[in-house]
Amino acid sequence: MRRVRAAVLERADAPRPFATSRPVVVAELELSDPGPGEVLVRMEAAGVCHSDLSRLTGVRAVAVPLVLGHEGCGIVEAVGPGVGRVAVGDRVTATFMPRCGACSACTGRRWRLCERGLVANAAGALLSGERRFRRDGVPIDHHSGVSAFAERIVTSEHSLVRIPHAVPADVGALLGCAVLTGGGAVANAGRLERGESVAIVGLGGVGMAAALMAEALGAGSITAIDANVARLDVARGMGATDALTPDEAAARGARFDLVVECVGNAAALSTAVAATDVGGRTVAVGLPRPGTEVAVDALALVTEARTLVGSYMGSGDPDADIARAAAMVLDGTLRIDRLITGHVALDDLPEAMDRLDRGEAIRQIVRFPEP
Ligand SMILES: [Zn+2]
Ligand SMILES: [Zn+2]
Known part of the structure; x- marks a missing residue:
């Protein structure tokens, strides 16, 4: 058990501007230790994406409260029992739909979203069905199994993909959503x-x-x-x-x-x-x-x-797609850094959401202070 600062979405239909209505508040939450198959990640950077914004505007309905954010990059600090995909010290990027690797969708011949991942995401839970954030003892939902707008998160190992340390954290944060989705649409579906x-x-x-x-x-x-x-x-x-x-x-x-x-x-x-x-x-x-x-x-x-x-989530295998994108970043062919139009602190998310809503930003990155 540890205490972390996290951005909690309190209402899903707030009027604009969000800087005034403040549907997202930064709160100190309790974060449980990782359970079986789960991983504790110290977040380094998280992208502010339209899928976050659509939770504020009610375009994509969601139960509240939940810890917002679904594209982020960080360092593995601890692993629960049975974790094999990542290890302590790895840099990882989060994906917004866990892929258990064992259900009929994950093992089938055609591309389909993970059956267990869909159920967990719809419930606001991790792949295990658990919630690891609590406020005054009351569980709070996870956003897309990730909840990247928090100093530390606990998530399923199947929501994480290891990336090289040479990939900067800002860029790494974008590999699991914007790049996976847009890049996969071009390379896989297109x-x-x-x-x-x-x-x-x-x-x-x-x-x-x-x-x-x-x-x-x-x-x-x-x-x-x-x-x-x-x-x-x-x-x-x-x-x-x-x-x-x-x-x-x-x-x-x-x-x-x-x-x-x-x-x-x-x-x-x-x-x-x-x-x-x-x-x-x-x-x-x-x-x-x-x-x-x-x-x-x-x-x-x-x-x-x-x-x-x-095309959804790149229409491919996130592990392979993210590895390919990371290699293209490192050899200089894929200039993801150019997507980044600004950096914000966790407390400034409402203002960042307004800029995204007005079309004034491409990707703003929430940076988390070094420990
Ligand atoms: Zn996104
Ligand atoms: Zn599955």
Whole structure:
């Protein structure tokens, strides 16, 4: 048992701005020792992601209170009984859906989310079903099995992937969510081949990561499409060779071998489908509100031999994908550092959420002080 400072989401429908309504408060919590298969991690850095923001706005409903945050990097300080994936002293990055490796989904031939991980995440628990944070003795939920906005966390070893110490903690924090999701959409679901033309619709953290992965894999051209003109300017600095608003893209009739949609609404996916060339692939990555439907030109789908595919968590094996991304970071081909637009303290999360909400930030990193 130890005491840690952590960012607790107290309400899931707070009005904007969050700097005023303050739905996230930093509290001192009790953190239990790791149980069987669990790991104690001293957090070094955690990214502020749209999936955190959507918990504040109620776009993705969640029970409260919970300790927010799901993309983070840290050092293993202790391991519970039976842990074999990581060891004390390892640098690890968290993934937002545990992968038990033993259920029928994890061992099946097709890509599926871990059955046990889905149940645990929906319950706000760790893979074991347990909660390790308490406030005045009352358990508090975990966010995506991680809860990265805390000085120390306990999580399942199946929520962690070991990364080289040479990968800086800021960059390491982004490997388990933005890079896994955006990079995997390009490399796994999109099967990008060297020299192909790529368009990215929606240049938030995941979209920018997709653009950086496309650059690293040798795309012939990378076109950023976003209604936010300021983001288009940023995208030009992230390897985009062209940058267009959705209206400009439609007016030009521009079409691409691979189009990756990272917004999560019907208009953006329609833009992505319209911008996909004959024989090309459209990859949907953005998470729309439940019930969202999109009209697709069925004749064009057939006669143009198009592919429309969804991608979640990179559509691959997180261990292999994160190892590949880490190697690309270290050899200089994947410039994830360029995603980072600022650093904040744990206490400044509401202000950071407002900046993300207004589209003024790509990835802000919560840095935790050295012990
Ligand atoms: Zn995320
Ligand atoms: Zn599983």
